[in-house]
Amino acid sequence: MSKITGGCLCGEVKFEVSNDFSQFHLCHCAQCQKITGSAHAANLFCQSDHITWLSGTDKTKRFDYPNRYFARVFCTECGTGVPYLVNKGKTLIVPAGSLELDEDTVLNVAPQDNIFWHERAPWYDAALDAPTFAGFPK
Numbered sequence: 001m002s003k004i005t006g007g008c009l010c011g012e013v014k015f016e017v018s019n020d021f022s023q024f025h026l027c028h029c030a031q032c033q034k035i036t037g038s039a040h041a042a043n044l045f046c047q048s049d050h051i052t053w054l055s056g057t058d059k060t061k062r063f064d065y066p067n068r069y070f071a072r073v074f075c076t077e078c079g080t081g082v083p084y085l086v087n088k089g090k091t092l093i094v095p096a097g098s099l100e101l102d103e104d105t106v107l108n109v110a111p112q113d114n115i116f117w118h119e120r121a122p123w124y125d126a127a128l129d130a131p132t133f134a135g136f137p138k
């Protein structure tokens with residue numbers, strides 16, 4: 001099973017995870033918008049023993065949202081969302097953006113759905129139609 005490396009933006013937190021994911025959901029719920037500061041979360045799911053932490057676990061903090069099955073673990077230095085356990089420790093959720101992917105790395109799953117679609121940001125439909133640029137706009 002091939003391994004994919006991942007980590008946070010500042011470099012404190014590093015891990016390796018098997019490219020053997022069971023689910024890949026884009027979540028547009030109001031809580032995911034708030035906690036990512038963006039349109040949606042992009043969460044991969046896998047078995048909890050598929051990760052090897054390489055550094056920085058002492059630099060992470062967990063936030064559990066009250067009254068709902070929802071959590072976030074992030075680097076206390078840079079705020080990047082990093083993998084965390086749910087389902088009584090049986091399942092690992094890996095924020096897709098925390099993975100270091102290049103053109104040669106193909107995830108074993110593609111995004112399978114957009115969930116909580118009715119809660120999506122009111123500007124999201126327009127964003128899908130916006131022009132693209134390789135870098136900053138000209």
Ligand SMILES: [Zn+2]
Nearest residue numbers: 008010075078
């Ligand atoms: Zn960091």
Ligand SMILES: [Zn+2]
Nearest residue numbers: 027028029032
């Ligand atoms: Zn969500």
